[in-house]
Amino acid sequence: MPRLSVNLNKVALIRNSRGANYPDLIRVAMDCEAFGAEGITIHPRPDQRHARYDDVAALKEVVTTELNIEGYPSEEFLSVVLAARPDQVTLVPDEPGQLTSDHGWDTIKKAEELKRIISRLQERGIRTSIFIDPDRALLDGAQSVGTDRVEFYTGPYAKGYDEDREAAVAPFAEASRFAAELGLGINAGHDLNLHNLSFFARNLPDLEEVSIGHALITDALYHGLSNTIQLYLQRLK
Numbered sequence: 324m325p326r327l328s329v330n331l332n333k334v335a336l337i338r339n340s341r342g343a344n345y346p347d348l349i350r351v352a353m354d355c356e357a358f359g360a361e362g363i364t365i366h367p368r369p370d371q372r373h374a375r376y377d378d379v380a381a382l383k384e385v386v387t388t389e390l391n392i393e394g395y396p397s398e399e400f401l402s403v404v405l406a407a408r409p410d411q412v413t414l415v416p417d418e419p420g421q422l423t424s425d426h427g428w429d430t431i432k433k434a435e436e437l438k439r440i441i442s443r444l445q446e447r448g449i450r451t452s453i454f455i456d457p458d459r460a461l462l463d464g465a466q467s468v469g470t471d472r473v474e475f476y477t478g479p480y481a482k483g484y485d486e487d488r489e490a491a492v493a494p495f496a497e498a499s500r501f502a503a504e505l506g507l508g509i510n511a512g513h514d515l516n517l518h519n520l521s522f523f524a525r526n527l528p529d530l531e532e533v534s535i536g537h538a539l540i541t542d543a544l545y546h547g548l549s550n551t552i553q554l555y556l557q558r559l560k
């Protein structure tokens with residue numbers, strides 16, 4: 324069964340909106356784990372409008388499952404993760420100021436840069452993952468830059484789900500089989516929710532981890548955090 328890593332960016336966004344420390348991101352992370360989450364994710368962006376760079380070390384102190392830090396590999400981001408040594412770093416090719424992530428890496432054009440960054444992270448004992456679209460050539464590129472895992476950008480799957488879920492999942496299922504043949508670990512995330520998650524997981528038997536934030540935190544407003552985490556875990560069975 325894939326691990327559920329809860330992305331706390333939206334909790335941090337609420338915290339930051341009043342300049343005080345509530346909701347307390349660290350407390351929420353510990354509670355998510357107590358409620359059954361198998362990982363905690365944050366994605367600090369250069370403007371730190373939600374997760375901040377100083378959240379990384381603070382989370383590293385308390386997270387007992389798996390800490391996954393996502394982000395664009397600026398020198399500032401790299402110095403933070405190399406110092407804190409989370410379990411996993413997921414590299415995302417976001418432009419500064421981007422509203423949210425909307426595409427994966429061009430692993431062919433950016434091969435040299437990715438290779439250098441990935442080996443710096445791996446030398447510190449950090450598992451690497453790179454955000455990627457489901458495409459064979461890009462997966463070949465991912466293997467050649469030496470990443471441990473890839474994270475499929477699932478925005479297009481979520482968008483296409485209601486119209487034709489078989490067509491929406493097909494490229495991901497195919498890419499997942501190919502990634503497994505290449506020996507790459509497989510994660511996925513972006514816009515996964517209670518409605519589309521179980522079909523996705525069923526069609527990707529090699530899926531190791533999903534990171535889910537926006538929909539999960541929204542659902543928690545209605546069901547509470549503990550119930551919501553249980554609902555997501557059920558979808559992954």
Ligand SMILES: CC(=O)[C@@H](O)[C@H](O)COP(=O)(O)O
Nearest residue numbers: 332366393415423424512513
């Ligand atoms: C890479 C990815 O898909 C997530 O980290 C996502 O970008 C988080 O979303 P927000 O920052 O928009 O909450």
Ligand SMILES: NCC(=O)COP(=O)(O)O
Nearest residue numbers: 330512513514534536537
């Ligand atoms: N890597 C994807 C992630 O962490 C959460 O994305 P979303 O569920 O907030 O769209």
